[in-house]
Amino acid sequence: EPEVTQTPSHQVTQMGQEVILRCVPISNHLYFYWYRQILGQKVEFLVSFYNNEISEKSEIFDDQFSVERPDGSNFTLKIRSTKLEDSAMYFCASKPPGQPHSPLHFGNGTRLTVT
């Protein structure tokens, strides 16, 4: 069964550094999402993306965050200047078009540790 793939599985970075989290959604999917889960807290919606633009974003998704679909297969989340509080598990998800009752398919996540 096709899967959403996220790389790396674990990323350690220093505060203030830029980090890019990568995701390869399922090939025929056109709706893309990022969620995050700070340790011990709920999974939170960050952003949704469709047709090469952001559909919706949460309050968390401020100017230091950006998303991009640089080619036909990758979907990336960039954090420009990481803070300690950005440490979390980041989940990418995707969904096929034209199927309103098709659920999100999540990747295994990237654990980001900011030191």
Next chain:
Amino acid sequence: AQSVTQPDIHITVSEGASLELRCNYSYGATPYLFWYVQSPGQGLQLLLKYFSGDTLVQGIKGFEAEFKRSQSSFNLRKPSVHWSDAAEYFCAVGGTDYKLSFGAGTTVTVRA
């Protein structure tokens, strides 16, 4: 505003016993409801979903859930738990935009 409450942080159950995980939601319209399971170091795997229709939905691994609109609940059940069911379980609610709100999760421990 939409939200999910999972009242039980941690449940311990004996192998072979039944399991019920509670989920209460708040949503302004007809909700899409989901249960996901997360094993250590793994992603979120969908167990089952409810969109409309029959209020008792069947999922993978022998799980089922019942949507009760009057109680704003979507409780997850399994008649006989296996050791491999030890994991963290998340209930989630959303709409057609799939901007999901998750509960805090319930950790299930299975004892032999």
